[in-house]
Structure formats: C-alpha cells, structure tokens
Amino acid sequence: MSTILFEQIVFGPIHSRRLGSSLGVNLLPLHGKWCSFDCIYCECGWNKDGRKDHQLHDVEDIKAALTTRLKSLKENGTVINSITFSGNGEPTMHPHFPEIIDTTIRLRDELYPDAKISVLSNATQIRNDKVRDALLRVDNPILKIDSAIEDIVNWINKPQPGYSLSETIERLKQMSGKYILQTMFLKGSNDGRYVDCTSEENAKAWQDLVREIRPRSVMMYTIDRETPAKDLQKVTVEEMEKIAAPLRAEGFEIQIRG
Ligand code: SF4
Numbered sequence: 157m158s159t160i161l162f163e164q165i166v167f168g169p170i171h172s173r174r175l176g177s178s179l180g181v182n183l184l185p186l187h188g189k190w191c192s193f194d195c196i197y198c199e200c201g202w203n204k205d206g207r208k209d210h211q212l213h214d215v216e217d218i219k220a221a222l223t224t225r226l227k228s229l230k231e232n233g234t235v236i237n238s239i240t241f242s243g244n245g246e247p248t249m250h251p252h253f254p255e256i257i258d259t260t261i262r263l264r265d266e267l268y269p270d271a272k273i274s275v276l277s278n279a280t281q282i283r284n285d286k287v288r289d290a291l292l293r294v295d296n297p298i299l300k301i302d303s304a305i306e307d308i309v310n311w312i313n314k315p316q317p318g319y320s321l322s323e324t325i326e327r328l329k330q331m332s333g334k335y336i337l338q339t340m341f342l343k344g345s346n347d348g349r350y351v352d353c354t355s356e357e358n359a360k361a362w363q364d365l366v367r368e369i370r371p372r373s374v375m376m377y378t379i380d381r382e383t384p385a386k387d388l389q390k391v392t393v394e395e396m397e398k399i400a401a402p403l404r405a406e407g408f409e410i411q412i413r414g
Contacts, residue, residue: 164182164186164221165181165182165183165186165213165217165218165221165222166179166180166181166182166221166222166225167179167180167181167182167243168180169229169234169235169236172238172240173413174375174411174413175237175238175240175272175274175296176237176238177234177235177236177237177238178236178237178238178239178240178274179225179226179229179236179238179239179240179271180240180241180242180243181218181222181239181240181241181242181243181247181260182242182243182244182247183212183213183218183241183243183247183250183253183256184212184243184244184245184246184247184249184250185206185210185211185212185244185245186211186213186244188206188210188244189201189202189203189205189206189244189245190203190206190210190212190244190245190246190249191203191245191246191249191278192246192249192278192280192281192315192316192319193246193278193280193313193314193315193316194313194314194315195302195312195313195314195340196311196312196313196314196346196383196384196385196388197312197340197342197379197383197384197385197388198383198384199381199382199383200244200245201384202384205384206244206245212250212251213250215252215255215256218256218259219256219259222239222259222260222263223263226239226263226264226267226268227267230267230268236268236271237270237271237272238271238272238273238274238296239260239264239268239271239272239273239274240273240274240275240276241273241274241275241276241277242276246277246278246280246281247275247276247277248275248277248280248281248282248287248290248291249281253281253287253290254286254287254289254290257273257275257290257291257293257294258290258293260273261273261293261294272294272295272296273294273295273296274294274295274296274297274298275291275294275296275297275298276298276300276338277291277297277298277299277300278299278300278313279299279300279301279324279327279328280315280316280319280324282299282324282327282328282331283323283324283327288327288331291331291335292331292334292335296336297334297335297336298335298336298338298375299328299335299336299337299338299371300337300338300339300340301321301324301325301328301337301338301339301365301369302339302340302353303339303353303358303361303362304321304325304358304361304362304364304365305357305358305361306321306322308351308353308358309321311346311347311349311351312340312342312351312353325365325368325369328369328371329368329369333369333370333371333372334372335371335372336371336372336373336374336375337366337369337371337373337374337375338374338375338377339362339374339375339376339377340353340377340378340379341353341354341376341377341378341391341395341396341399342378342379342388342389342390342391343388343389343391344385344387344388344389345387345388346385346387346388352391353391354391354395354396354398354399359399362399363399363402363403366403366408367403367406372409373408373409373410373411374400374403374408374409374410374411375410375411375413376396376399376400376410376411376412376413377412377413377414378390378391378396378413378414380413390414392414393412393414396412396414397412400412
C-alpha cells in the first residue's frame, strides 16, 4: 500500500476541511510510524512496517523548527488557522509533549494569536495527568473513540496491551466536555471477521457513549485513502447522518466528513 509519512517536523500549511489552513507538526519519527494503536485504516500503515525509525525529535529541534517556520510564514503573510499536531503516529507519546505544547502556545500568542492549536490524538495517554492537562490547554483536543464496544475497538484499533476502553471513557468524563470526539465509521472484513460500524448495535452503543461523555462537539468520518487492511469500505454520509440525527436533536454539535 502507499503509506503517507510526514518527512518533516513542521509541514504545510495544508487545507483541512475541518481546521482551515493547517500547519502540521509531527513529533514522531520522520521515516516510520509510532503509535499505541495499530488501526486497520491508518494512513501511515501498520506499526510493524514503520519500526525501522525509532528516532524521536529532540525538544530543542522541535522548538527551533516551529519557531523558524512560523516566523517565515508570518513574514510572507501566510494565513494559518490551526497549528495541528498529527503526523506519523500518536503525538502525545512524545515524552516532552506537555512542554512542547506550552512552547507552541507561547509562539502562537506571539506570532499567530488568531490561530487555534489542535491535537489529533487516540486518547490513550490521557491516563497520564500531565498529558491530559496539556490537551486541556489547547483549543482543539480532538480525541478518538471509534466504538463503545470493546471487541470492536480491539478489531478496529488493535490497541497495545494495557489499554482499557472503560478507563479511557472514565478519564474523558473527567475532562468535562472540553474536547472534540472523533469517530471513524467503516465496514469490512479483517482478521476473519466482518464488522459494520453502522450496525444498530454499534450505532446505539456509540450514541449512548456520546450522551455519557458529552464532548464539546463530535466529528464523524469515514475512510478516505488506501488502508493497510485490504477489505474495508467507506460508509455513506447518509448512514452517518442517520446515526447523528437523534444526537443532533438532543443538541449535540456533529460534523460529518464523507
Ligand atoms: S491512532 Fe491514528 S496514527 Fe495511531 S494507528 Fe490509529 S489512525 Fe494511525
């Protein structure tokens, strides 16, 4: 498959439908993937194929790369709506993630005061208070829960041993709705099992989860590019609309990306 790896610490800005002009920050290895999940749909490919590069960026290199790029973009008059942490895996796994966020906030306030700071995260590290608090300091912590059913999470996300969906849900509840929930919907076969994320059982469990954790808003999306698991299909916008409808009627703000 063609995987997408970001071979720079700071990349873009790229246009994001969700975030506008988005300057990406990749805290993970430049030539490999590093993540606590191994999602069957991950655009970076399987973890096992990205393990040749374990080199995490030094904090000072990250600060220097971000400072240089933001200054040069400002000099050129480039608009940036979001400074977005994503890249080749899970950004909160960088051991200096909280410090990097504080530096980014300082730089943003100085150079791009109107830009938001966004973090795309699989929420596995919110059990660490320092990571959770850093996520609460950014404008858009976008946290992934792909299903409220544990064996579907195991099928779709392949978490590392020690991950607990119920613990993650409890931690999310303690964040008092100050985050955006992101959920992937797909259907297809992998590991000899067929799953349809739009099934009545999964949809109902997910709706109940949203009611329980009450995020600030919700992003529903489906696969967009080639996936490491070969037998997966997109779901339709109409299928996601149907799942979103009762929640919208209850006042939840939901974006859908087909
Ligand atoms: S959490 Fe994100 S980076 Fe990690 S495996 Fe899943 S899609 Fe890939």
